[in-house]
Amino acid sequence: MTDTGFFGRLNWDAFPITGLIQNPNANEIVANSAAAIVIIGVIVVVGSLTWFRLWGPLWRDWLTSADHKKIGIMYIVFAIVMLARGVLEGVVMRAQQAVGPGDGFLAAEHFAELFSTHGTIMVFFVAVPFVFGIANYLIPLMIGARDVAFPVMNQISLGLTVSAGMMLMVSLVVGNFSTGGWTAYPPYTGAAFNPGVGPDYWIWAIVVSGIGTTLTGINFAVTIYKLRAPGMKFMRLPMYCWTIISSSILIIFAMPPLGVAALMLAADRYLDFHFFTNDLGGNMMNYANLFWLFGHPEVYLLVLPAYGIYSEVFATFSAKRLYGYNSLVIATMCIAVLSFTVWLHHFFTMGQSALINAVFGIATMLIAIPTGVKAYDWMATLYRGRIRFSVPMLYGLSFLMLFVIGGLSGVILANPTVDYQVHNTLFLVAHFHNVLLPGVLFGLLAGYNYWFPKAFGFRLNEYWGRITVALWTVGFMLTFLPLYFVGLMGMPRRSFSWEDPSFHPYMIVAVIGALVILSALLSVIVQLWVSIRDREKTRVPVGDPWDARTLEWSIPSPPPPYNFAVIPRVTDRDNFAAAKERGEAYPTPEEYEDISMPRNTGIGFTLCVLSGVWMFALVWWIWWLAVLVTALMLLSFILWTFRLDTEQVIPAEEVRKQHEAWLDLVRSATPVDRDHEIAPENRGLARPDLEAVT
């Protein structure tokens, strides 16, 4: 570790092209194509930014912005880019296993890298930033606030998450990623068995994004606790806000175990400590416990916000109040608490006593109770509602049916005796994809379709939206339901080759499903493209295209930087729906006040770049650079604290002018009923529906 040169242990062998020249085969071609996609992607982005002269606007309006809405959108863009990579990796893996008995076209190491990056990316750099992006955008709008509690910290969180995600992209071009799975269990990932750079990429990406995630959790929790509009009592919060509170609590308590575990692994690898090594008293069970002490709450911190999205979607598109609000709140908090009591079910087979396994098995099954309450509440919301089968609702229905199957397979796995049979098989892979795709991903896509007109002022294309839903649903079922069967037949997960010919038909179906999922991803992009092309026909400047119920729909689309010209007074749950029923939906304010908003700052971007360089230096043992960048990060942060004038004032007169222009627009717009929801005349003013069912 000491005899390293100016560039540490970085040399030409680290670049995949060297491998291709020395040994041209299918495996190297796949690796080089992936590296080429990254490089071409960077060239295209940089080139088009330069060609269209967008560097200035990008810097002024986006990268330095502390506006929660812009930060939210950047999170989502980042998540979708990473989603593309994660899906492609999934397709390659399914293709490898579909080749048939034998070794396929990938090398074993390469396959191991694929499932490691696929898991790491999908959890930390797709699901988390997508959830945070939507929450960032919505939370202040839903509670009637002008921004999150700590706008600049929000920007820093985004910077850290993105720089950590970029490390995974860099690992495609320089060196290799870990082969230890997304869980990176030592001692396999320790220095003795894995001296290369792979686990180091994993460690630093996890540590840095973990810091960003923790800060976001603190930010959301404080925002919801402290910045609610007057009258917005806890039991008047939209359901989505409740799920974000629970997620934030999970983040605040569950991210530290991950950080601790990753840093201890780093100490083992870099400084020759003995936390998890095989010799001198190291104990890998500490790692397993720490990792899953984080890992299980993590899945709930991802799925709870999706539950929140579904709650909003079911209520709006059934034109009804959400059924069983109180029970949903209680169920959400129960899930949040119970999620900390079940981590051991991830390693039933690792040598605990039968009693301990039984306790954790029962605790795991208990989670099905509050989740079941939720499923029934959603169905009761639909019951006798005036349902519109819009895109978010279709995602919701697909979720209701598929997610219950996934949840039940989880209850099966919660039984330790069953788990002994199917652990480490594709049955488990089928289970968690069955909860993560219909649960988290469909929820996020439903939210994306639902709130897109709020963020950009025009609706997404309904036709392509429906095709996308169908492709995701069918693709999911074809890909993952067969894996239940091969799992029960005994096919281990993460195997790059297999021998039993009876697996083959299932593997063929699964790869076809993977291609359908790929086309679903393309369909998402086509939908966006078509929607942007036809945007003049779908504009909703008044702001309420779906006859929705919560505060964010009571303001213009897209909202002004300060969100609310005048902070609303909340008198009801579903305040906007109640105001519409009373005919007081768009009040004319008596007076306007100066609004102070956070100024732009470059600190988030600075820390993003510096932390990226810092991670790279640590991975490749370029010590002088690591020390230098550490000093620069500290210095830039300290210097930033010397800037005290962080607010700028928007004068009341300007707010009045903008708001009155919008109110004129509201008065001149024609209200549309729900039968014309997707027609061009829907400008975002809803006609009161038939008798609202409560």
Next chain:
Amino acid sequence: MKRAPTHSYPGLNLGRRHASADQAAEVVTFGFWVFLMSDLVYFGLMFAIYITMIDAQAGGPGPHELFDLYSIFAQTLILLTSSLTVGLAMLALKYNLPRWRIVFWFCVTLVLGLCFLVLEIRDFMAMAEQGGIPQRSGFLSAFYGLVPLHGLHVAAGCVWLIVLGIQLRMFGLTDLLMSRVVRLALFWHFLDLIWIGIITIVYFGGLTYG
């Protein structure tokens, strides 16, 4: 956001007409409490790891050979006194005493913090002389994962004292800086709390069960 506060933020002299400043101070301070809670989980886990690894000495030196309770006693006195001096800075803020009083108590706290760090590093060096280095055993890895983590926090607190002292000299007692004083004081008391855990679990616990 506009809810009128019923009373001003305790311990800060933000003045009667500073309702929004009080609100801002409350949000920021609450956020800092939440951060400390998360940080506390870090320490809690490191304590747990230490306890599980107390027997993993792998034939290397253990607590009885390595721990010097006289030095720990001195460090405890120094750190607890520094908590008192940070408290005196807070009282100076609360009772509108001149600004130099706050900076003065910051300086005293800084000196005490640095003394603590010097003693702690001396301890580590003495341990290393007897073979007590983190590479020797799981037990020592756990020790060096926990106690220097606290030391690192103290060092960060010292940097913060210097930076905030300079800012107080430069800008005077603005609302923002006053709320930073509150947060720094919270942080410093938090370090004391962790230290009490360390002497109880790491040192006394180690000597009792190790």
